[in-house]
Amino acid sequence: MNKDNILETARQAGLARPDAGMKVPAGYFEQFALDMSTRLPERPELTDTTEAAPRSLWERVRTYVYMAAMFAGIWLMMQMVNIMGGHASLAPMDSNPVLAEALQSDDFMYDYVYSDMSTYDVLDEMDDAGILDDTFPIADLGEDIIGESTYTLPQ
Amino acid sequence: MSNRPEEDQNLTARLRDGATAREAFNEVMARYSEPLYWQIRRMVQSHDDANDLLQNTFMKAWMSIENFRGDAKLSTWLYKIAINEALSFLDSERRRRHMSLDDQEAEIVSTIAASPDFDGNELARKLQIAIATLPEKQRLVFNMKYFDDMKYEDISNILGTSVGALKASYHLATKKIEQYFDEHD
Numbered sequence: 001m002n003k004d005n006i007l008e009t010a011r012q013a014g015l016a017r018p019d020a021g022m023k024v025p026a027g028y029f030e031q032f033a034l035d036m037s038t039r040l041p042e043r044p045e046l047t048d049t050t051e052a053a054p055r056s057l058w059e060r061v062r063t064y065v066y067m068a069a070m071f072a073g074i075w076l077m078m079q080m081v082n083i084m085g086g087h088a089s090l091a092p093m094d095s096n097p098v099l100a101e102a103l104q105s106d107d108f109m110y111d112y113v114y115s116d117m118s119t120y121d122v123l124d125e126m127d128d129a130g131i132l133d134d135t136f137p138i139a140d141l142g143e144d145i146i147g148e149s150t151y152t153l154p155q
Numbered sequence: 156m157s158n159r160p161e162e163d164q165n166l167t168a169r170l171r172d173g174a175t176a177r178e179a180f181n182e183v184m185a186r187y188s189e190p191l192y193w194q195i196r197r198m199v200q201s202h203d204d205a206n207d208l209l210q211n212t213f214m215k216a217w218m219s220i221e222n223f224r225g226d227a228k229l230s231t232w233l234y235k236i237a238i239n240e241a242l243s244f245l246d247s248e249r250r251r252r253h254m255s256l257d258d259q260e261a262e263i264v265s266t267i268a269a270s271p272d273f274d275g276n277e278l279a280r281k282l283q284i285a286i287a288t289l290p291e292k293q294r295l296v297f298n299m300k301y302f303d304d305m306k307y308e309d310i311s312n313i314l315g316t317s318v319g320a321l322k323a324s325y326h327l328a329t330k331k332i333e334q335y336f337d338e339h340d
């Protein structure tokens with residue numbers, strides 16, 4: 001035996017094979033593959049080609065609803081901070097009792113709201129309301145009242 | 156290691172198709188059960204243990220077949236699973252029986268010396284015992300190179316070790332085996 005190169009000696013002796021020096025029961029590998037093929041569990045998910053179920057309406061809009069709720073929550077929180085900090089915005093006009101009373105008063109409207117109307121505007125409003133007709137003495141008003149513009153009654 | 160890359164490519168394609176996966180896997184088992192068995196057997200020595208580990212190897216491969224993308228060689232993927240199984244088994248046996256690496260090595264040597272499944276001559280038996288005295292990693296590298304004649308690049312892919320480190324490991328293994336024969340003349 002050449003001890004200086006024992007592995008080469010073993011190779012030449014045919015021992016450099018995977019099965020060298022070992023044995024297995026007769027027909028082991030053929031039987032192993034057959035037995036194993038019957039023992040493998042089914043994998044239906046590998047062959048399942050059905051498409052995923054369509055998503056419901058709620059599933060599709062859910063993200064947007066959550067986002068809208070989140071923004072609404074943030075807005076609400078900011079309003080609360082404003083109110084608690086004394087910077088609350090004014091209530092709407094139609095629910096403000098002081099403003100509602102003022103708007104129902106003719107004196108307030110004539111004195112403060114309509115004060116800058118010209119005679120021409122008043123005549124125009126009257127004409128729209130059907131108050132003016134051919135008998136109205138528009139010519140008697142004079143230029144100092146109706147200005148230089150000439151108002152012509154609609155035909 | 157498979158020397159039939161075209162057949163492996165065909166098998167890989169069929170494994171990735173759900174309709175043909177099972178049939179293709181049966182072919183995989185028929186083709187690879189023997190080389191994987193010997194790889195495992197040379198690590199654990201006992202036929203019964205090697206048989207159990209080979210079954211575990213194919214069961215794990217089948218249950219995770221969808222994870223095999225075909226990027227690596229089919230044989231590389233299978234060898235990785237088999238070697239992990241063998242190393243995990245040796246590790247768990249050591250823990251279960253509170254054995255050191257030296258104790259386990261001594262037991263493997265005695266298994267070879269007395270095993271009825273060993274039918275080689277004195278040189279073959281002595282070579283097996285010398286290999287059993289190697290550290291696990293060196294033993295793996297030596298088995299793959301000497302008995303399976305694998306390329307270093309393939310071994311590198313399986314073990315995740317650089318080619319340079321594998322060459323050094325194989326060289327050390329051969330020196331230790333020669334030393335064993337010198338000391339046990």
